[in-house]
Amino acid sequence: MRLEFSDPLRESRLEVPVLAEALGPVPGGYLLRGREVQVFAPLASKRFFRHGWQSWSLTAWVDLGYPPKPLLPEVRRPQADDPFLLEASEWWGSGLGALEGPDGKVLLLGALGVGSRVLGREDLLLGRYAEGEWFLGYGEPAEVFAAYGRLLPRRLSKGPPRLWCSWYSFYNRIHEALLLEVLEEVAGLPFEVFQIDDGWQRALGDWEPNERFARGMAFLAERIREKGFRAGLWLAPFLVTPDSLLVRAHPEWILRDGDGRPIPAGFNWGKPLYALDSGNEEVLDHVAGLVRKVRAWGYDYLKLDFLYAAALPGAEGEVRYCKAMERIREEAGEAYLLFCGAPILASLGLADGLRVGPDVAPYWDNEDRSFWLQDPTGPGLRNALRTTLHRLWLRENVQVDPDVAFFRSRFSLLSLEEMRLQEAMGEITGFKATSDPPSWLSPEERERLWAFLSRDKEVKPLGPYRFRVGEEVLDYAFLL
Numbered sequence: 205m206r207l208e209f210s211d212p213l214r215e216s217r218l219e220v221p222v223l224a225e226a227l228g229p230v231p232g233g234y235l236l237r238g239r240e241v242q243v244f245a246p247l248a249s250k251r252f253f254r255h256g257w258q259s260w261s262l263t264a265w266v267d268l269g270y271p272p273k274p275l276l277p278e279v280r281r282p283q284a285d286d287p288f289l290l291e292a293s294e295w296w297g298s299g300l301g302a303l304e305g306p307d308g309k310v311l312l313l314g315a316l317g318v319g320s321r322v323l324g325r326e327d328l329l330l331g332r333y334a335e336g337e338w339f340l341g342y343g344e345p346a347e348v349f350a351a352y353g354r355l356l357p358r359r360l361s362k363g364p365p366r367l368w369c370s371w372y373s374f375y376n377r378i379h380e381a382l383l384l385e386v387l388e389e390v391a392g393l394p395f396e397v398f399q400i401d402d403g404w405q406r407a408l409g410d411w412e413p414n415e416r417f418a419r420g421m422a423f424l425a426e427r428i429r430e431k432g433f434r435a436g437l438w439l440a441p442f443l444v445t446p447d448s449l450l451v452r453a454h455p456e457w458i459l460r461d462g463d464g465r466p467i468p469a470g471f472n473w474g475k476p477l478y479a480l481d482s483g484n485e486e487v488l489d490h491v492a493g494l495v496r497k498v499r500a501w502g503y504d505y506l507k508l509d510f511l512y513a514a515a516l517p518g519a520e521g522e523v524r525y526c527k528a529m530e531r532i533r534e535e536a537g538e539a540y541l542l543f544c545g546a547p548i549l550a551s552l553g554l555a556d557g558l559r560v561g562p563d564v565a566p567y568w569d570n571e572d573r574s575f576w577l578q579d580p581t582g583p584g585l586r587n588a589l590r591t592t593l594h595r596l597w598l599r600e601n602v603q604v605d606p607d608v609a610f611f612r613s614r615f616s617l618l619s620l621e622e623m624r625l626q627e628a629m630g631e632i633t634g635f636k637a638t639s640d641p642p643s644w645l646s647p648e649e650r651e652r653l654w655a656f657l658s659r660d661k662e663v664k665p666l667g668p669y670r671f672r673v674g675e676e677v678l679d680y681a682f683l684l
Contacts, residue, residue: 207371211344218246218342220311232351233341235316237416241338243329249303253310256591257286257298257519258512258547258557260581263594265304265684266295268326273578277368283470283545284581285475286518288321297322298519299549300331300352302345312341314352318522318550333519345668349597357553358601364635365396365434365505365540366657372566372608372639373615376403376473379416384427389642391431394657396542397505398428399436408440408477410570411494425502434540436505437498441491441532442482442513445455445475457487459516469513479513482521482528491528495535503541508532512548522550542605548595557603557635561591564607564626566616576658585618585626590683592629593669599604599633606630608637612652614644625680628673631661663674 205226206219223242227235249268257265266272271293275281281290289296301322313322313329321334331338339355341348368390370378378400387398404421406414413421425435443450444458451458459467459479469477480487498506515525524681525547533541533554541681543555551558562584573582580587592606606629610618630636636657642650661674669681 207329208338209233211343220244220246220340220342222340224338230339230351230355232324232343232348232354233312233339235301236338236340237336239332239336240348241313241329241331241336243311243331243340245305245311245327246330247305248326249305249311250326251304252295252299253300253302253304253312253594254295254324255297255300255322255548255594256581257289257393258562259543259545260562261285261289261298261591262580263560263591265594268295268324270291270293275579276583277471278466279471279476280579281470282468283472283512283514284652286321288518293641295324295505297324298547299367301315301331302348304345308345309343310345310348310354310441313347314339314341314355315549316355318526318547319519344570346597346665350600351483353597353600356549357602359553359556360601360603361540361556364605366394367397367399367436367505367608367637368393368395369401369436369507369608369637369639370403370530371397371401371438372564372610375646376401378403380419381459383424386641386643387427387431390433393642393654397633398431398433399434399505399507401438401507402423402440402509404437407445407448408473409444409450409480411439411441411497421498421503422501429502434505435503436507437501437503438507438509439494440510440513441494441508441527442480442487443469443510444478444480445473447475447479447594451478454486457481457484457490459513461517467470467516469510469516477510477513479516482514483524488528488531492531492535495532499536499539505542506536506539507542508546509544511551515547515550522547525550526554527682541563546606547607548598552598552601555602557605559599559605559607560595560598561588561606564588564610566610566612568618568622585622589625589629589680592633593680596632603635604633605635605637606633609656610640611638611649611656612640612644613646613649615617624676625678627656628671628676628678631673632655632663632671634660 315336515521
């Protein structure tokens with residue numbers, strides 16, 4: 205069949221051949237049904253919108269003339285993207301894909317459920333998934349992506365809280381005395397959440413305070429609240445390392461393949477990673493109990509990280525993932541849930557905030573990793589900005605987290621211009637956070653941080669990659 209799209213500016217119509225069942229028109233396009241859908245582009249396209257699977261996965265317009273290169277080392281692939289996408293010899297996207305025509309207009313095919321993939325070729329979009337309902341749109345990029353987003357789940361509470369997070373200053377080298385010292389420093393600044401990141405737990409899977417937190421996590425939560433902040437805590441509820449007590453006690457909880465071997469979940473902290481089986485009811489009871497415990501300690505802002513582990517081995521696990529996160533959402537009550545390392549489309553409607561790019565870092569790029577290992581998911585401000593930029597269309601569905609902004613020159617390789625790009629991204633998304641301890645800041649840097657937290661600048665889009673933020677115009681097109 206052929207579907208017609210009107211072009212009001214040219215007073216013309218575009219016919220798009222489609223192999224699928226048409227369910228009818230909707231604002232901005234059509235609804236389709238089919239476990240496999242084929243959409244034939246009327247004009248040859250050079251660029252494909254490649255949407256990555258989870259928070260850190262590459263999302264950008266890619267050149268169809270250059271096929272994807274394998275990400276190295278292989279042990280990192282499970283924590284970088286849907287393994288299928290990384291092993292494919294052609295450009296596939298997770299959940300959606302789009303082709304760009306010579307005139308800049310786009311043809312977008314997006315799933316309305318979970319567990320889908322979309323292949324892009326010069327003249328074809330091919331979508332596959334079990335549930336089989338799709339949106340097909342054509343037109344100006346902003347309008348088409350907005351029309352697709354209106355059909356997806358949403359959860360938007362009041363604006364995201366201003367956040368101080370321990371990760372990008374101290375990483376996992378935190379302890380009780382250090383955090384109490386920083387808590388005193390930030391007490392005079394307009395933060396709303398003080399969040400403790402990785403480093404407080406005994407091990408991944410063993411979510412009790414280690415010896416550096418002798419008075420326990422409830423003690424710290426109380427001190428945080430006494431300063432007028434909400435208490436935040438980092439967890440990776442579905443990720444474990446082989447040396448954890450949990451794995452020794454419950455080896456049957458590990459996600460395994462058909463031959464009974466643990467499915468790799470990546471490599472980090474110098475150790476191989478494994479996933480808890482999110483389809484196991486005992487695992488869900490365990491994770492629900494963990495959320496109840498930290499809520500009882502007094503934490504009502506939870507950063508839930510490495511969540512892709514609950515959906516491995518890829519798109520096939522997204523139904524399990526949704527059920528698991530619904531259980532967590534129910535258990536968490538009114539707590540603010542920030543999802544990180546999370547399957548993007550499967551998290552909509554469940555997360556309050558959603559990390560939409562790789563981790564930032566106090567440097568622009570790790571070229572050895574980005575170039576020689578073909579890994580666009582590693583920490584670095586360039587990677588974070590590029591992927592975040594191409595997921596801004598999700599702002600009407602979830603609070604988009606671009607990660608923290610830097611204001612410090614101490615322990616940083618970032619230029620002032622590079623820091624401004626990330627600071628402006630905080631203004632664009634409304635998600636304002638930092639890890640900079642005030643004692644590391646010069647008076648001028650502290651003043652910039654105060655202004656960032658206390659005032660929201662007017663943001664006006666000037667194009668796909670240009671924004672007026674206050675009186676300043678920023679152009680992110682060089683990241684493409």
